[in-house]
Amino acid sequence: MNAIMLMVVGLGGLALGYIFYSRFIAEKIYQLDPDFRTPAHEFKDGVDYVPTNRLVLWGHHFTSVAGAAPIVGPAVAVIWGWGPAFVWVILGTIFFAGIHDFGAIWASTRNKAKSMGALTGDVVSARARSIFMIVIFLVLLMVNAVFAVVISNLLIAxxxxxxxxxxxxxxxxIIGVIIYQQYTSLPLVTVVGVLSLYLMVGMGPVVPFEFPEMVGPLSNSATWILILFAYAFIASLLPVWVLLQPRDYINGIQLFIALGVLYGAVLLTGPTVVAPMFNTDVPAGTPSLIPLLFVTIACGAISGFHGLVASGTTSKQINRETDARFVGYFGSVGEGTLALATIIAASAGFATLGDWQAIYTSFGAGGVEAFVAGGARIISQGWGMSEEVAATLLAVMACLFAGTTMDTGIRLQRYIFQEWGQIYNIGWMRRNLPATVLAVGACLLLAFGAGGAEGAGGMLIWPLFGTTNQLLAGLTLLVITVILIHKGRPIIYTLAPLLFLLVMTIFALLVQLRTFFEAGDWFLFAVDVLVLVAAILVALECAASLRRHSAEVRRQS
Known part of the structure; x- marks a missing residue:
């Protein structure tokens, strides 16, 4: 099969979803009001609450939620064949991720930019909030610790x-200062910023950087991980306009340029998809397609982490409520295009089926490396670019996305500690600096406490990221659904994805529980039990909350 067909059908489906489905949701379900006074104006402080141009905010939101996950997940899931991954990414983006991300921004903006954790306590119950906060903490811990390893490995490779x-x-x-102080127009500064980025990409192969074999007692990987967390510590304390917004904006632009280069190369070369549509000869030990597909591909279809970003930073920067459709739903579409490009690169970026099978020798193989290698081959053939420069382009893209997710992730984890400080009346924990120290300290404890001198401890619990993340998405959809009930609006568009996710998440946790038990991996077994209990409690809380709030609405009417 020619990869052009996958590209045309996939991009066409995502475009139709944004044009028609997101408009229907905006007008009939969320009913956006252009005159609503958003928290960015109500609480404007120049640090976290900053009314922001929707293009800049889209860049921040999109790059913060994307990270490396929409590359890793689809590139791993291709082991079952490109067909299931393709269908889940396209339909998941249109009917699951779009309404989830868009809804999280809308719900938070309508409630003084409260986080999903705080909103859960307000609209569901205090018990649900406690579950939510634990799940949020686990997800952020996994994301921050693992993405540091991903970036470190890419910088070394x-x-x-x-x-x-x-x-x-x-x-x-520099761009942040120029935009914030309004020294010049956004288009001009965008062109200069993007050209500067690609100039550095071109110079990269000429001036590569490598640490000596060991930096003191630390390995190269551990050194990069410490540097990355030091950077994330500083970045998460800066006002959003200084670094977070402009970096994410430029990254969003460069992603679409890189995707344009990759998709253009597909059009020019028409590579053959060598991977099977349905792989009937999966390696030994590969788990079943259902339900694992739906937790292996989270980002790129639907991801609970997006709700944290939407309600944690994005809702504090929405200039007009009507911007939520573009920032939230189109942000999901952007991530869907990245996941689609990953599927094409990981299934059509190899010369033969044998070459593809040599990479996918076990479940978990592939990942970012398969995307970079396969994508670089397609770009090289299509544009005549050297594979080294093409690989640098894609590696920079992956690193920048993972880095922006770390920036936002540490900031969000700081918010979690501050919320705990508020809930339990711990004054010092409400301050930015101590809360950030706790956030980074927790990540480093997992990275080096569980992973030893290499700092790869986050990889130990990464197998449970998908299930924990989808549980978080279910909780976010529950909050949105309850708000819609109180407003007397249709809930099927959020309730159906909610029920699907809960069923698949609990199913996947049970499958993984058996796997960990048979392997004697008692650490992951214990964490799985914890997440499974949380998932069951969430399911029960969903049922009780929906019945209770529906009854209240009926009584009031």
Whole structure:
């Protein structure tokens, strides 16, 4: 099969979803009001609450939620064949992720930019809030600890990417000041910023950077991980306009350029999809397609982490409520295009089926490396670019996305500690600096406490990221559904995804529980039990809350 067919059908479906379905949701379900005074104006402080141009905010939101997950998940899931991954990414983006992300921004904006954890306590119950906070903490811990490892590995594997990855921070800071102080127009500064980024990408192979074999007692990987957390610590304390917004905006632009280069190369070369549509000869030990597909591909179809970003930072920057459709739903579409590009690169970026099978030798194989290698081959053939420069381009893209997710993730984890400080009346925990120290400290404890000197501890609990993440998405959809009940609006558009996710998440946790038991992995077994109990409690809370609130609405009417 020709990869052009996958590209046309996939992109066409995502475009139709945004044009028609998101408009229906905006007008009939969420009923956006252009005159509503958003929290960005009501609580404007120049640090976290900043009314923001919707294009800039889209860049922040999109790059914060994307990270490496929409690359890793689809590239791993292709082991079952490209067909299931393709269908879940397209339908999941249109009917699950779009309404979830869009709804989380809307719900938070309508409630003084409260986080999903705080909203859960307000509209569901205090018990549900406690579950939510624990799940949120676990998800952020996994994301921050694992993405540090992903970036570290990419910087070591592709030293040509180091210049652009770190140089972008300087460029973004300059752009942030220019935009915030309104020294010049957004289009001009966008062009200058993007050109600067790609100049550094081109120079990367000429001036690669590598640490000596060991930096003191630390390995190269551990050194990069410490540097990344030091950077995330500082970045998460800065006002959003200084670095978070401009860096994410430039990253969003460069992603679409990189995707344009990749999709253009597909059109020029028409590569053959060598991976099977349905792989009937999966390696030994590969889990069943159902339900694991729906938790292996989270980001790129639907992801609970997006609700944290939507209600944690994005809702504090929405200029007009009507911007939520573009920022939230179109942000999901952007991530869907990245997941689709990953599927194409990981299934059509190899010369033969044998080459593809040599990569996918076990479940979990592939990942970012398959995306970079396969995508670089397609770009090289299509545009005549050297594979080294093409690989640098894709490696920089993956690093920048994972890095922006870490920036936002640490900031969100700081918010969690501050909310706990508020709930339990711990004054010092409500302050930015101590809360950030706790956030970074928790990540480093997992990274080096569980992972030893290499700092790869986050990888130990990564197998449970998908299920924990989808449980979080279910909780977010529950909050949105309850709000819609009180407003007397149709709930089927959020309730159906909610029920589907709960069933698949509990099913997947049971499958993984058996796997961990048979392997004697008691650490993951214990964490799985914890998440499974939380999932069952969420299901019960969903049923009780929906019955209770529906009855209240009927009484009032």
């Amino acid at each position: 592709y030293p040509s990417a180091v210049l652009a990855v770190w140089g972008t921070i300087i460029v973004a800071s």
